[in-house]
Amino acid sequence: MIEPGHPNLSIGQQCKLLSIARSSFYYTPKGETEQNLGLMRRIDEQFLETPFFGFRQMTWHLRNDGHLVNEKRIRRLMRLMGLMPIYQKPNTSRPAKGHKTYPFLLRGLRVDRPNQVWCADITYLPMRRGFLYLVAIMDWHTRKVLSWRISNTLEAEFCVEALNEAIHKFGPPEIMNTDQGSQFMSFAWTDRLRRSGVRISPLGRFAVQIACRAMDGWERSLPRQHLYREAVAHPEIRVRLPACLGDRIRDEGGHREMDDLLQPSAPTLSPRRQAPGAGLLAEK
Incomplete structure (x- = not known):
């Protein structure tokens, strides 16, 4: 665009016409250092x-x-x-049309004992062909996965099965916290909670950013990191998942503590200040 040998316009005049600094014309881009190339x-x-x-x-x-x-x-x-990591993109947290609304019960609530608040969510698992759905139920205080199920459909049945198992093993919680997906707003799910005396606390758009970080952050990274390398067949997932869903330690992925994820202030969520080698995220 700039012609150094122009007969009528100097380089400075051409730069002025193009609204760029003359130093930009003379600038020679520097390549990456040997250290950066090695990195x-x-x-x-x-x-x-x-x-x-x-x-x-x-x-x-x-x-x-x-x-x-x-x-x-x-x-x-x-x-x-140009490296872009694999991460969860599909969204199953859209409110079901016409479902009953429930109040958000966790605002200002101090969760300080087991079976006080449970949370549940659905995530995706990659397969050789397509993907499966994983639902996990977690105790908010202990960070322990109480039960889980996988399914090749998004019907509410496999979610209710996981809920029944968790209630049978540990007794009902005081509050169940989920998003407003159709599975968690279905009659089968809500009726099971009501019959057990559990209060339902679905998340709104703002509340989901604060209250479900423990579940969301865990589901976005943990199962996939053990399954993406080799998209395992359906029967193999049943064998591999228990290890993924058990006590989660800071492994080669540098996972964060769940306590950090549960802080209400957004700036504290960044893991950059946390030193490697943190302890267990789930308690047995």
Whole structure:
């Protein structure tokens, strides 16, 4: 666009006409340093093995390998390389049309004992062909997965089966906290809770950002990280899932404590200040 040998216009005049600084014309882009190129090669190798790693998990992994890097640097390099981690995209949390509305009961409530509040949610599991649905019920205080079921349909039946098992094993909770998906607003689900004397507390758009972080954050990362590498067949999932749903420790993915996820203030949710090697997220 700028012609250095223009017979009538100098380079400065051409830059002025184009509304750019003359220094921009003379600037020579610098390539990445040898150190950054080495990091990019290491990131590429690791990303092929764990395509679910975002920049935070990748930073944690590189630090474990002895690289002195921060999150900003790894985020820039991953963007430069065009690497986008696999993460949950389908949304099953849309309110069912015409369902009964319930009040949100957790605002200002202190959860300090088991069986006080349970939460449940549905997530996706990748398969060789298509995907399955996983529903898990978790005790909010102990962070323990009480029961779970998988299904190839989104009918409410498999959710109710998981609920029946959890109530049979641990007794009914005081409050059940879920999103407003059709499975959790169905008659079969709500009737089972009412017959057990459980108060229903569905989440609105704002409340879901605060109250269901424990369930949402766990489901977005944990099961997939053990299943994405090899999209296992349906029978194999039943064998592999118990290990995924048991006590969850900070493993190679650098998972966060559930206590951090439950803080009401959004800025405290970032794991960047948490040192690697945190303890168990679930209590037996």
